[in-house]
Amino acid sequence: MANTLYYCSDTDSSLPSELQHLMPLFFSTKAGSARNHHGQVKVQESLISKTNSQVQAKDDNSPVTVADWSVQATVSWILSETLGSRSVAIVAEEDVQTLSKPDSAGLLEAVVQTVNDCLAEAPRFGLKAPGTILGSTEVLEAISHCNSAGGPSGRFWALDPVDGTLGFVRGDQYAVALALIEDGEVVLGVLGCPNYPMRKEWLSYHHRYHRIISKLTPPTSESWDKGCVIYARRGSGEAWMQPLIQGHKKLVWPNSATPVRVSTVENPALATFCEPVEKANSSHSFTAGLAHSVGLRKQPLRVYSMVKYAAIARGDAEVFMKFARAGYKEKIWDHAAGVLIIQEAGGVVTDAGGCPLNFSKGMYLEGLDRGIIACAGVKLHEKIIKAVDASWNSSSL
Numbered sequence: 368m369a370n371t372l373y374y375c376s377d378t379d380s381s382l383p384s385e386l387q388h389l390m391p392l393f394f395s396t397k398a399g400s401a402r403n404h405h406g407q408v409k410v411q412e413s414l415i416s417k418t419n420s421q422v423q424a425k426d427d428n429s430p431v432t433v434a435d436w437s438v439q440a441t442v443s444w445i446l447s448e449t450l451g452s453r454s455v456a457i458v459a460e461e462d463v464q465t466l467s468k469p470d471s472a473g474l475l476e477a478v479v480q481t482v483n484d485c486l487a488e489a490p491r492f493g494l495k496a497p498g499t500i501l502g503s504t505e506v507l508e509a510i511s512h513c514n515s516a517g518g519p520s521g522r523f524w525a526l527d528p529v530d531g532t533l534g535f536v537r538g539d540q541y542a543v544a545l546a547l548i549e550d551g552e553v554v555l556g557v558l559g560c561p562n563y564p565m566r567k568e569w570l571s572y573h574h575r576y577h578r579i580i581s582k583l584t585p586p587t588s589e590s591w592d593k594g595c596v597i598y599a600r601r602g603s604g605e606a607w608m609q610p611l612i613q614g615h616k617k618l619v620w621p622n623s624a625t626p627v628r629v630s631t632v633e634n635p636a637l638a639t640f641c642e643p644v645e646k647a648n649s650s651h652s653f654t655a656g657l658a659h660s661v662g663l664r665k666q667p668l669r670v671y672s673m674v675k676y677a678a679i680a681r682g683d684a685e686v687f688m689k690f691a692r693a694g695y696k697e698k699i700w701d702h703a704a705g706v707l708i709i710q711e712a713g714g715v716v717t718d719a720g721g722c723p724l725n726f727s728k729g730m731y732l733e734g735l736d737r738g739i740i741a742c743a744g745v746k747l748h749e750k751i752i753k754a755v756d757a758s759w760n761s762s763s764l
């Protein structure tokens with residue numbers, strides 16, 4: 368994650384100056400002493416190689432890991448240190464309930480260790496490391512500081528420390544997502560995608576991704592084979608991508624961020640649509656029907672996490688659709704950063720009724736009409752919105 372805030376150089380006018388100082392944050396979650404591995408990457412590898420004792424189930428049965436809490440603590444600590452804890456409001460996914468239980472001592476210890484390992488790297492990215500090692504109280508405080516309720520006025524951050532936790536524990540795609548929301552509007556979006564492959568064809572290797580990538584690319588490789596940070600500022604009309612910096616390379620300013628742009632493909636027959644991997648998170652049968660009626664001919668690209676938003680912004684896919692089961696309320700941290708990045712990269716994101724997503728109603732996307740549709744261009748978007756209306760009544764959603 369350490370690599371995510373880094374891409375903004377002094378010459379990058381797309382960010383306010385106070386935020387430029389924060390960019391190294393996303394590049395600085397390198398944990399431990401393992402070379403050539405970022406912190407989350409290291410945690411991901413250790414989770415895959417061990418029994419899953421450090422993967423916990425939440426009340427809704429979704430997974431949470433050392434990485435989710437560690438990233439939340441690290442981002443919260445750095446935002447507070449940099450901007451002042453009293454002026455920083457954060458809405459984030461994780462809480463400290465499980466971690467604070469007496470029988471979670473081992474888990475908490477692992478989180479504290481990971482956070483300290485990450486923060487020790489902060490000076491490499493131009494950020495201040497803690498004067499002394501953080502203890503469990505300070506780490507728990509950093510996590511629980513993320514207690515903003517969001518809402519229509521003022522400024523707050525929306526953080527998903529690990530989006531696609533299921534992908535993360537399966538050695539697959541995941542993202543770290545941070546957005547800044549001002550008076551209900553997303554003004555800054557950052558997506559750290561540590562496993563985003565340099566070659567877009569590899570995006571579809573889900574489940575087998577980890578094995579394939581590690582076979583094809585030796586872990587000591589200093590070249591960019593996977594991982595990027597994508598970011599955008601509202602109104603700039605630009606979105607940027609910075610490859611993750613591998614290994615202990617000296618960091619160079621200005622950085623090597625390059626602009627990304629959505630695909631120009633307008634013909635549905637040539638377009639790729641992506642959707643969640645899990646049927647439980649989005650109806651695959653409804654989107655299959657939609658795809659057929661719109662003329663999308665390619666197999667769906669099923670990818671974990673907000674990497675789907677990154678894929679649209681980079682032009683690696685043209686459509687993203689998510690139709691959760693009735694009654695599920697989408698959370699703002701699952702979408703804010705990705706929506707802004709696609710819009711600034713030239714794309715369109717709305718609910719299935721064609722309305723913009725509303726980030727001003729607290730932690731949920733209240734009033735969302737049926738589902739989310741993100742497209743590279745208006746023509747594809749219009750076709751899909753029309754097709755949703757035509758198919759909806761005959762669906763059982």
Ligand SMILES: Nc1ncnc2c1ncn2[C@@H]1O[C@H](COP(=O)(O)OS(=O)(=O)O)[C@@H](OP(=O)(O)O)[C@H]1O
Nearest residue numbers: 529530531532643644645647648670671672691695
């Ligand atoms: N039932 C249900 N329906 C819809 N969405 C749900 C549901 N349960 C969880 N979530 C949220 O989905 C986030 C993961 O979305 P993905 O698009 O990555 O889904 S998938 O893992 O590819 O299937 C996931 O984000 P993370 O928890 O950060 O991984 C959840 O916030």
Ligand SMILES: [Mg+2]
Nearest residue numbers: 527530531701
């Ligand atoms: Mg999420």
Ligand SMILES: [Mg+2]
Nearest residue numbers: 460527529530
């Ligand atoms: Mg998450």
Ligand SMILES: [Mg+2]
Nearest residue numbers: 429430460532
């Ligand atoms: Mg989760």
